[in-house]
Amino acid sequence: MIKKFVSKACDDDDDDDGTCPVRTLRGRITRIVLDGAKASEVRDFIDEVRGWLSTQPAVEHADLRAAYLLLFKYTDLQYKVKEEKAVIAELQQHCExxxxxxxxxxELADVKYQELSQKRMDEMETAMAVERNLRERFDRMDKDWRE
Incomplete structure (x- = not known):
């Protein structure tokens, strides 16, 4: 058997004049979900609903409690996604x-490599010139000594 709990202050005729807090809160949840709202307004509203529900028996207003819980969790997930996006953006920037x-x-290493390659070539040319000069001197001295 399903029991239907209805607040004593809520009759079917109360829907239009805003005297039924359950319908009013449910309607605001629906508007927030469908139309959106500022984060601060949503947080304030969630606090308002939590406060109102805390004054009601725990077995009443299951539909409002479910809608409240879904809005609360959805808002929490949006906040976490926003934080994760910020972390991702930060990591992407760090990667870049x-x-x-x-x-x-x-580029600096390439320039340094080119400089070192040129220096090596210059030193090899100098060493070969010195070696050639020394060999020529040696050959002359050897020739002079043999004569």
Missing amino acids: DLKEKIHAER
Whole structure:
């Protein structure tokens, strides 16, 4: 058997004049879900509904409690998604910064490599010239000594 709990203050005729808090709160939840609202307004409203429900017997207003709980969890999830998006954006920026740093360091390393390659070539040419000069001197000295 299903029991239907209805607040004593809520008759079918009360829906239009706003005297039924359950219908009013449910209607506001529906408007927030369908039309959206500012985060601060939603938080204030959630606090208002929580406060009102805390004054009611726990077995009453199951539909309002369910709608409240869904709105609360949805709002909490939106907040968590927003935080995670911020973390992702921060990590993506950090990744881009690292890519730029790697690119700059690679360019610097390429320049340094070119400089070192040129220096090596210059030193090899100098060493070969010195060796050639020494061999020529040695050959002359050897020739002079043999004569």
